[in-house]
Amino acid sequence: MKWLLLIVIIVLLLIIAVSFYAANFFLNVALFRDNNWYDKTGHKMMNPDNFNKGKSQYDLTEEQQNQQGDVFWHQAFAQDYWIETDGEKLYSRLIVSHPDSKKWVICVHGYRSYGKRDMAFVASKFSEQQYNILVPDLRAHGKSTGNIIGMGWLDRFDLLKWINEVLTIEPSAEIILFGGSMGAATVMMTSGEALPDNIKGLVVDCGYSSVYDEFGAMLQSAFKLPAFPILTIADSLAKKKVGYSLKEASSVAQLAKNNLPTLFIHGTGDKFVPHQMIYDNMEATNGVKESLIVENAPHLSSFIYEPEHYFDTVFEFVHRYC
Structure with a gap:
């Protein structure tokens, strides 16, 4: 039981760590002009119709x-x-x-x-x-x-x-x-x-x-990632990074x-x-x-x-x- 509990704790910690990384990455590429990942990769993932001309x-x-x-x-x-x-x-x-x-x-x-x-x-x-x-x-x-x-x-x-x-x-x-x-x-x-x-x-x-709902839709459609817990974390980080929360x-x-x-x-x-x-x-x-x-x-x-x-x-x- 102790080993099982330890494994569960490790898995949860990994999920939290990955979610924090994903939330921070998503905010950086979505809300900062000087991040060019969107132009190189993200735009095609999020709005593929623009590239099917x-x-x-x-x-x-x-x-x-x-x-x-x-x-x-x-x-x-x-x-x-x-x-x-x-x-x-x-x-x-x-x-x-x-x-x-x-x-x-x-x-x-x-x-x-x-x-x-x-x-x-x-x-x-x-x-x-x-x-x-x-x-x-x-x-x-x-x-x-x-x-x-x-x-x-x-x-x-x-x-x-x-x-x-x-x-x-x-x-x-x-x-x-x-x-x-x-x-x-x-x-x-x-x-x-x-x-x-x-x-x-x-x-x-x-x-x-x-913005919260839009980013949730993008996470699921473009990145195939669940909105929770990534977006929950992103919402708490956004206030400090850009001065507003995604929900407000x-x-x-x-x-x-x-x-x-x-x-x-x-x-x-x-x-x-x-x-x-x-x-x-x-x-x-x-x-x-x-x-x-x-x-x-x-x-x-x-x-x-x-x-x-x-x-x-x-x-x-x-x-x-x-």
Whole structure:
């Protein structure tokens, strides 16, 4: 019995040691910009659809959209716009394509991406509807400085600053917040803060319900590891390493304080953010809510799979409620 007890204790200690190592490794690769493991290996594991490109109709559509977005991004009415905060320099692209319009949209990109890549085409579609646009690079992304990735939780404070910048430019602006992936989480997490009346509505595409739930899904799908006890340990370590816990970074908790009209979008083929999270997010919000589910669309690809339906739905929602 003593030998059996000793073996059990040794096994438990090994499990705890391995779990601590895995939790620390996961946090380092997930939440620090200067760790390049994600770019080399992790991205393909977590979001394989981005690496299965060919010459399907969807690949051709994406290529055409990227070309349109690139042309729009470099129009004469677009300019670089910077702010400094907390010792960091944050970048955005300011696109005033309709100087007499009071309609504005702030478009927020996804995890380890940047504004131009995710939002240039979206911005061009909003411009067709007479919107002026601000497209920020989130802290620790794109041209913005910083090393800690905020997963939307820290970024909500920067988004509030960008809202103020728009209001400095146009005090009467009527603003839509549009986000994709981590950008959608940023918008949802910002929705629980005290927002000016200028914010008229939210459009969130494939955002996660919480960082804790998203990382749990990634551990299981990409790493084939159980969320417990690794994520429990990671949650306790995160507060010291990055200044926030994974559980407190919750879209659901923030949406419970939201009364703004919100359109929720998700593709059923999403391997990065499970599409079932849309239902948790929708249930949480208090405002007018509608959804768009795009069958088989991978992560942040709904506007590639059904572009006409996608933008018709977005602008019908915005014009009706916002």
